[in-house]
Structures are given as C-alpha cells and as structure tokens.
Amino acid sequence: MAVTIFILTSNQVDQIGIRLGIRPRKKESGEKIFEYMKRVNVIFDHNLAIQIFKEDFVEIIRECEILFLRNKGKIPFYSIKNMFHIYYELRKLEVPNLHKTLKDDSFLESTQFGIFSFLSPKARRKDNNTNILKPLIMQKISQKELSLQRELNNRLERQKIETAIHLKMMRKSLNNERKNKITFQGVLKDNLSYQNTKEFLFEYTILAFIVLFLCLGAILFTEISYYPSTLSQLNTWFITCVGVLILLIFVYLKQFKNRSE
Amino acid sequence: MKSNLIQGFRVLYLVGLIFLLLSFFLDWYSFQIFDSNKNILVSWNYNVLFEWSTPLSDDFALNRASRPENISVPWVINLIAIISIIVSGYIVLFKNVEQTESTKYLIHFTYVNAFLLLLVLFFLLVFPLLYLLPRALYFPLIYLEDLETGFNYFYSIGFGYLSHIIAFLLIFPYNIFYFRTANQFEKENNTPEMLVKKLIKRTEENLDLDKLIAQEEIKSKFKNSNQQHYVDPILNRYIKGAENTE
Numbered sequence: 089m090a091v092t093i094f095i096l097t098s099n100q101v102d103q104i105g106i107r108l109g110i111r112p113r114k115k116e117s118g119e120k121i122f123e124y125m126k127r128v129n130v131i132f133d134h135n136l137a138i139q140i141f142k143e144d145f146v147e148i149i150r151e152c153e154i155l156f157l158r159n160k161g162k163i164p165f166y167s168i169k170n171m172f173h174i175y176y177e178l179r180k181l182e183v184p185n186l187h188k189t190l191k192d193d194s195f196l197e198s199t200q201f202g203i204f205s206f207l208s209p210k211a212r213r214k215d216n217n218t219n220i221l222k223p224l225i226m227q228k229i230s231q232k233e234l235s236l237q238r239e240l241n242n243r244l245e246r247q248k249i250e251t252a253i254h255l256k257m258m259r260k261s262l263n264n265e266r267k268n269k270i271t272f273q274g275v276l277k278d279n280l281s282y283q284n285t286k287e288f289l290f291e292y293t294i295l296a297f298i299v300l301f302l303c304l305g306a307i308l309f310t311e312i313s314y315y316p317s318t319l320s321q322l323n324t325w326f327i328t329c330v331g332v333l334i335l336l337i338f339v340y341l342k343q344f345k346n347r348s349e
Numbered sequence: 350m351k352s353n354l355i356q357g358f359r360v361l362y363l364v365g366l367i368f369l370l371l372s373f374f375l376d377w378y379s380f381q382i383f384d385s386n387k388n389i390l391v392s393w394n395y396n397v398l399f400e401w402s403t404p405l406s407d408d409f410a411l412n413r414a415s416r417p418e419n420i421s422v423p424w425v426i427n428l429i430a431i432i433s434i435i436v437s438g439y440i441v442l443f444k445n446v447e448q449t450e451s452t453k454y455l456i457h458f459t460y461v462n463a464f465l466l467l468l469v470l471f472f473l474l475v476f477p478l479l480y481l482l483p484r485a486l487y488f489p490l491i492y493l494e495d496l497e498t499g500f501n502y503f504y505s506i507g508f509g510y511l512s513h514i515i516a517f518l519l520i521f522p523y524n525i526f527y528f529r530t531a532n533q534f535e536k537e538n539n540t541p542e543m544l545v546k547k548l549i550k551r552t553e554e555n556l557d558l559d560k561l562i563a564q565e566e567i568k569s570k571f572k573n574s575n576q577q578h579y580v581d582p583i584l585n586r587y588i589k590g591a592e593n594t595e
Contacts, residue, residue: 092561099553106545112552288529289358289522296521300514303470304489307477311488321491 090156090163093171094121097149100178101125101141107183108132108140122150140181145174182227222262229259291344294336301333358523359441365519366438368512369469373398373431375509377476378486380417385499391415394507397422397472420480430472433465441523446530455531462524469517476510 098121102112105128113124125141132138152167236252239245308326312319375396382391391412393401400419405412440458477488487504494501 092556092558095554095556099556102552103549106549106552112548115554289354289526292522292525293518295525296518299470299521300473300517303474307474307482307488310478311482314482315485315487318487318491325489 090161090168090171093168093175094153094156097121097171097175097178100175104128104140104178104181104183120150120153122146122153125149141178145177148174182231226259226262229255229262233259291340294340294344298333298336298340301329301336305329305333355447355526358526359445361519362441362523363438365516366434366441368516368519369434370431372509372512372516373427375512376402376507377509377513378481379503379505379507380486381503382411382415383501383503385501387501390500393417395420396509397427397476398424417486418484420484422476422480426468426471430465430468433461433468437462437465441527446527459528459531463528466517466520466524469513469520472513473517477506 098113098115101121101124105124106112108128110128110131113119113121125146128140129146132140148170152163152171155163155167233252233255236248236255240248240252305326308322308329312322312326373396376394377397378395380391380393380395381389384390389405390409392405393403393412393416395401395417400421401417403412403416407413440461444455444458446455480486481488489506491504492501493504
C-alpha cells in the first residue's frame, strides 16, 4: 500500500509540475518527491509570489518519504493514511496547461524543456498575440465540462447536453488558431461534421447544371444579339435554356437553401 | 451508404477527366454545305489541337475555297489543360480527402482542381463567344437555306464540345466538395494539450496493482524463510535513488 500511494503521489506531482511548465522530476538521479514540490514552489514564488503546494503537505511528504526510504518501504499506517489524504488533495488541484508553443514531438526529447513553458521569456516573446487569460478560461471550461459529465452520467437532461456541446465548441474554437476550421482526429471520414457535408454533393450537381445552362444561355443571347437572323432557329433553344435554368434555380433554392435555414 | 456516395462521385470525377482528355482529340465543330439534292459539297471539322480538317478530297474546289478562317486556340492553353487533367487525376486517385492523414497540403491540391474547372469553363464559354461567333460560325446547331444558290448550310458543335459539357457536369460536384472539405476541416495535430498529455504519460510510473498484490502474497507466503532474499523491484529503485543522493 505504501508503494502504491507513493507511485500515485509521484505521478500526480509530476503531472502538476508538467502542466505548470516545469520539467518532470528526475527519478533516475534520485530527486525526491518533496524536493520536486519545493522546487515548483520556489519557481512560482519567484515568478508570481504564489505557492502551488502547501507547506504542511510538503513537510508531511518529506517525513513520510524519508521514513519510507530509510525503512525500505515500511512506514506506519498513519503515514500511509496522511499520504492518501495529501494525494486526494493534490487531485483536487485544478492546474491549467501553461504550454503554448509546443508544436511537434521533438520537445519530448529536448533537455531545454523550460523554453516551452509559459514562464519562459522565450515562449512569451514568440507568441505575442495570444490571450494570456486563455489557460485560465480553458481551465474553467474544463471544470464546468467535468461537472456536467458527472451530472449527465446520473441523469440525461436536454439543456445540460446542449450546454456540454456548447462548451466543447467553445473549447475547440479557443484552441483553434486557424479561424473557422473544424478540427478532427483520426480519419476524416469518421468525423460527424464531415458525414453531414456529403449531402452537399447533390446540391453541387444541381449547381453544375445551373452554371452550364447559364453559360449556354449567355452564349445564345449574345449570338441572337449579333445575328438577329438566327432568332427563328435559336429561339427554341434559348427559351428551353432559360426555362430549364429558372426551374433549376427554383429547385435549388427550395431544396437546399430552405434546408440550410 | 454515405461513403459509397463519395466514392461514386469520385469515380464520376475520374470518368469526367477521361471525357475531358478525349474531347481534345474529337472534333469540336463542323461546318457543311449541301446542294438541293442533299449532296455534300463542303465539309470541314474543327479540332482544338489539329485545327480544321476535311474528309473530302482536294478535288472539291468549292470545299477548298470555303475553308473557314483559322480559329487558333493557343496551343499553350491546350497543353496546360492536358497537364492539369493528368495532375488532377493523380490527386483524386492518390490524395483521397477522406483517407488523408494530413490536411496540410490538401489546400494546394484544391487549387489545381479549381484551376482545371476554370479551364473547362473557359473552353465552354470563351470558345463559342470569342472564336466561333466573330467568324460567323453559329452555335449550337443552325441549318440555313440559301434560296438564291440553292445551297444549304449546316453549322453544328461536335462531339468534342459535347464531351466537354459532359465532363464539366461530371467533375464540378466533386471538385467543389473537395475544395470545401479541404478548407473546412483541419487535422488536430500536436496541439500543446496533446503533447503535454504525451509527456505526462511518458513520465508516469505504471501502477500494476495486480502485480503488487501478487508480490505481497508471495512475500507473506515466504515470510519466515525467504523474505530476506526477496527484493521488491519498485522499492529497490526508490532505495537506490536515495542512496545515490546520500
């Protein structure tokens, strides 16, 4: 149980640190959990005068960890109980993702992890136009989404589903740097929005006929204007062309524009 | 059902490209003169690549004299059109918008397809307006009787132009669909959120509870005799790490 709680706490602390833009804990070189927590606190105290991890939590973890290592995994039950309490408190911490400039996988191998962090001056210099409140807004949206998910898992309500969809769209639009594009994961043909666009193919077919008859009508009209003697032979063609064009436009507007409304 | 629809239109697009390519080798326009006994006196057919040609022999003096004026569609446009058809065919065959892993270059492909569509429209619209009508070559089908000479004049568009019309109808829907899809959708690649999730997953230690429970059970079974020899691997890592720093 002791090993379990230490692994869980270690993972949670790592996750918090990474999301805040700090490098992960150096497990191979023996950096302890409480040492990492102190480091995070020092960085944020220096930059923003705030404390991420409470001092008493750090102290309790320090005592438990030293005891754990000294006694080779054997710690008293009350220490395990304290560790579980701290773990669940850490889980309650809502930490926004402060990374903005990550674009490709190469950063995972980078030793200069810090330059991608929100706190890094290099990251701030690269991205002058980004809304600095965006991570906090995103966090609020995620918080609201999680609470909606819990409520909807118990009971489905139409308004809450609509709110959840609206929040998702808001989150996607905030994440989306290229305006008005629908983002998708995996393969496009599985995307729901894409499935709905297939109906446009019939609309485009009608549009093709409209464009064609428009062109033919324009040519015939020009010909009749230049050579009035051809009117007797071309009037049938011209009237047919215009008639079909009007019909197609009527069908197009009725079928497709009304549908989109 | 729905994905078959897209595939169907894609096949129609390819068929349209074949019609387009074919149209360059067929006659676009024909001009004929008949006498009152319906004997053919003059016959000229126009092809965009090979200009005017006649099925009648050189013995027909009237035929030679009645040769219409050269139309001379620039050969560059024909060449660009043929290249665009081939490139567009490659794009639609091998860069399927549905199966694409990356939407980054799709937008460039849409420009090629859109350019081809504009070229087709150019041939459909500009050829009759700027090349035929100024030379008194009527569109699309005219039969004139000259009562004085007794000759009957027949002007008509050829299978080449008809193929072009059919090709336009076949390629238009999928072309617009491709263009709209490429502009509307974007693959969600490597957002900061996704990359941070990857890093968190990479740094996390796996917690295999079944394994730990099994280890505890083994420990308790061998509690008296073998406990001193049993080494918990996870514990070992923590202890070694602590020893290194001390």
